[in-house]
Amino acid sequence: MSNVHDSDRCDCNVIHEDVVLNVKAKMPEEEKLYDLAELFKVFGDTTRVKILYALFSSEMCVCDIAALLNMTQSAVSHQLRILKQSRLVKNRRDGKVIYYSLDDNHIQQIFNQGLDHINE
Amino acid sequence: MSNVHDSDRCDCNVIHEDVVLNVKAKMPEEEKLYDLAELFKVFGDTTRVKILYALFSSEMCVCDIAALLNMTQSAVSHQLRILKQSRLVKNRRDGKVIYYSLDDNHIQQIFNQGLDHINE
DNA sequence: TGAACATATGAATACTTGTTCATATATACA
DNA sequence: TGTATATATGAACAAGTATTCATATGTTCA
Numbered sequence: 001m002s003n004v005h006d007s008d009r010c011d012c013n014v015i016h017e018d019v020v021l022n023v024k025a026k027m028p029e030e031e032k033l034y035d036l037a038e039l040f041k042v043f044g045d046t047t048r049v050k051i052l053y054a055l056f057s058s059e060m061c062v063c064d065i066a067a068l069l070n071m072t073q074s075a076v077s078h079q080l081r082i083l084k085q086s087r088l089v090k091n092r093r094d095g096k097v098i099y100y101s102l103d104d105n106h107i108q109q110i111f112n113q114g115l116d117h118i119n120e
Numbered sequence: 121m122s123n124v125h126d127s128d129r130c131d132c133n134v135i136h137e138d139v140v141l142n143v144k145a146k147m148p149e150e151e152k153l154y155d156l157a158e159l160f161k162v163f164g165d166t167t168r169v170k171i172l173y174a175l176f177s178s179e180m181c182v183c184d185i186a187a188l189l190n191m192t193q194s195a196v197s198h199q200l201r202i203l204k205q206s207r208l209v210k211n212r213r214d215g216k217v218i219y220y221s222l223d224d225n226h227i228q229q230i231f232n233q234g235l236d237h238i239n240e
Numbered sequence: 241t242g243a244a245c246a247t248a249t250g251a252a253t254a255c256t257t258g259t260t261c262a263t264a265t266a267t268a269c270a
Numbered sequence: 271t272g273t274a275t276a277t278a279t280g281a282a283c284a285a286g287t288a289t290t291c292a293t294a295t296g297t298t299c300a
Contacts, residue, residue, distance in 0.1 A: 011192060011193050011194075012182075012183040012186065012193050012245075012246060012247085013183060013245085013246090014183060014184060014187045015181055015183050015184060015217060015246090016180075016181070016184055019178060019180060019184055020180075020184050020187055020188050022177065022178070023174050023177045023178060023180065023184075023188060024188055026176075026177045027170070027173060027174065027188075028173065028235075032235065032238070033166060033169050033170055033173060034166050035238045036163075036169050036231065036234050036235060036238065037163065037164055037165055037166040037168075037169045038164075039234050039237060039238060040160045040161075040163035040164040040169070040234065041160075041161075041164030041165075041257095042164075043156075043157065043160035043163075043164070044157055044158075044160040044161030044162075044163070044164040045157055045161075045257090045258075046153060046154050046157040047258080047259095048157075049153050049156050049157045049160070050147070050153055053147060053148065053153060054143050054147065056146075057142065057143045057146045058139060058142070058143060060136075060139060060140075060143065061135055061136070061276080061277090062132075062276070062277060062278090063132040063133060063134060063135050063275095063276070063277085064134060064135055064136055064139055064140050064143075066131075066132065067134045067140055068140050068143060068144055068147075071259090072131060072259075072260070072261095073131050073132050073276080073277070073278095074131075074259080074260070074261080074262095074277090074278080074279085075258075075259055075260075076277095077277060077278055077279080078258075078259075078278085078279080079258085080277095080278095081278075081279085087237075088237075093266090093267090093277095095267060095268065095276090096266075096267050096268065096274095096275060096276045096277080097135060097267095097275095097276065097277090098276075098277060098278095104237055106233045106234070106236050106237045107237075109233050110230055110233045110234060111156060113226045113229050113230045113233070114156050114159050114160065114226070114230060115152065115156060116226050117159060117207075117208075117224055117226045117227075118152070118155045118156065118159060132275075132276060132277085133275080133276090135276090165287090165288075167288080167289095181246080181247090182246070182247060182248090183245095183246065183247085191289090192289075192290070192291095193246080193247070193248095194247090194248080194249085194289080194290070194291080194292095195288075195289055195290075196247095197247060197248055197249080198248085198249080198288075198289075199288080199289095200247095200248095201248080201249085213247095213296095213297090215246090215297065215298065216244095216245060216246045216247080216296080216297050216298065217245095217246065217247090217297095218246075218247060218248095
């Protein structure tokens, strides 16, 4: 039984208590929203967006990605780690070379929706 | 006529030049990818995700949002400004009260795709 | 007009994060 | 086994950002 008024953080009055209660009932659990923000945080960096977009075309090794983006191997490697931790990319080893590829089929749709917003 | 080799930033060799050139040809223009990352950066904060999710249910005034999220009116106001600048929300004034609502119909789909990724 | 309320905003602070640099790990090959 | 190459990673630094605090703006109503 959570109460709208159990807070002292808001320095103004609740104007529409019915609305607040109604919306509160419909909100997903805190953790889901946190995870969602964390996912978008991963998409919120130009380098990572470029890497993901590159992998739409084909799997690539770290050196190729670095050359494509005109970036340091180290910088790319750091970003790939973040992408892998978020289960957005996976990798396979072939000798010395490690190939990265997409590990998710929602990314392209999410990106397309995002581009729709930008282009409208 | 851009050349893969005009860079000195990559401290390793290009292994698959054909792949790099092919992917480079398919990459969207730099600016689009930048804008896309900027958009996701806006989604990459728990407070803003919560605000947007709340507005899926109904339009709300600033005080109500602050009460719902147990946050300062000021903090909410700052975030609403960012959301408005990104054309994700709009507002209308009714006397002293300002009501915010969604200004984009891609958001819900983007969020749903994101949740699909998290839940799989 | 002045008090009360809703909202906006600038400055400061604490925290997060992307890149660099140096170096470690791992594999191939002579 | 030793060297070269591909990749990973820890530490440090610079740049960005969310919240807080104080205050300003704008509207209503007595």
